[in-house]
Amino acid sequence: MNPMTSLVRLENTGLSHDGKHFIFRHVDLTIRTGEFVAVLGPSGVGKSTLLRVVMGLIPPTEGQVTLAPSPSAQQVGSRRTALVFQDARLMPWRSVRRNVELGLEGLGLSRNDRHARAEESLRLVGLSAEASRWPRQLSGGQRQRVGVARALTVNPDLLLMDEPFGALDAITRAGLQAELLTIREKTRKTVLFVTHDIDEAILLADRIVVLAGKPASVRGDLPVGPRPRDPSSTAMRALADRLRALIAGEPDPGGAAYWQSAEI
Numbered sequence: 185m186n187p188m189t190s191l192v193r194l195e196n197t198g199l200s201h202d203g204k205h206f207i208f209r210h211v212d213l214t215i216r217t218g219e220f221v222a223v224l225g226p227s228g229v230g231k232s233t234l235l236r237v238v239m240g241l242i243p244p245t246e247g248q249v250t251l252a253p254s255p256s257a258q259q260v261g262s263r264r265t266a267l268v269f270q271d272a273r274l275m276p277w278r279s280v281r282r283n284v285e286l287g288l289e290g291l292g293l294s295r296n297d298r299h300a301r302a303e304e305s306l307r308l309v310g311l312s313a314e315a316s317r318w319p320r321q322l323s324g325g326q327r328q329r330v331g332v333a334r335a336l337t338v339n340p341d342l343l344l345m346d347e348p349f350g351a352l353d354a355i356t357r358a359g360l361q362a363e364l365l366t367i368r369e370k371t372r373k374t375v376l377f378v379t380h381d382i383d384e385a386i387l388l389a390d391r392i393v394v395l396a397g398k399p400a401s402v403r404g405d406l407p408v409g410p411r412p413r414d415p416s417s418t419a420m421r422a423l424a425d426r427l428r429a430l431i432a433g434e435p436d437p438g439g440a441a442y443w444q445s446a447e448i
């Protein structure tokens with residue numbers, strides 16, 4: 185697929201569980217192939233629900249969600265999308281490698297191929313040495329890396345991540361954020377990443393979409409600018425302030441093209 189073609193398109197999308205109250209409404213959003221898009225918003229606004237709608241797990245009540253057809257989706261052993269949860273959701277009775285293989289089951293691969301693919305994904309997240317261990321023998325950060333490996337192993341067109349580092353301590357979290365950027369450099373995966381951490385979104389994303397309001401809608405869709413980024417720079421602090429206002433439902437305070445600032 186050509187880079188920067190649109191992979192996901194939401195058009196006037198709305199979701200209501202009861203047909204009366206909408207969680208979000210009138211959402212228009214395009215994610216291009218290769219982009220890393222973060223969705224920021226207050227707790228309970230509907231970020232996880234939006235992710236599940238994009239993934240096709242919940243049909244939208246209004247509007248459309250389109251995932252562009254891709255050649256890789258036709259390949260044996262591939263899925264269109266894969267989700268990484270906040271808790272890794274590993275099966276305690278399966279080894280690390282067999283947890284990663286789980287995503288590949290039912291995709292028509294031989295046992296040897298599943299094994300090789302799982303090994304490859306574990307290498308990508310730096311867990312080759314832990315392949316035969318049990319989930320209970322891993323740290324929280326290692327368990328999350330297994331969750332990332334399990335998602336990557338199905339070679340998804342779109343990697344969805346639902347606050348994947350939200351339950352980790354600050355140091356482990358920073359390590360995994362750095363690793364995710366490296367993995368993404370290597371794989372060029374398109375990523376949709378839900379978080380309520382402004383600094384995390386600024387560090388990781390190419391673009392930040394702010395969801396706010398009741399029903400929620402897209403209150404901001406801001407590019408972050410080139411890497412590497414210094415979160416303490418005036419420009420990034422200004423972006424953080426702007427995002428904070430948008431999350432709080434305040435009018436967009438606006439801002440210049442901060443990424444063009446000489447301070448970054």
Ligand SMILES: Nc1ncnc2c1ncn2[C@@H]1O[C@H](COP(=O)(O)OP(=O)(O)OP(=O)(O)O)[C@@H](O)[C@H]1O
Binds near residue numbers: 225234
């Ligand atoms: N199956 C359901 N039926 C009815 N309401 C639901 C259902 N699932 C979620 N909700 C409601 O939808 C709203 C959005 O939930 P969601 O989990 O998407 O928010 P979120 O932004 O991801 O929150 P958080 O940041 O706290 O994880 C919440 O008010 C929640 O209570």
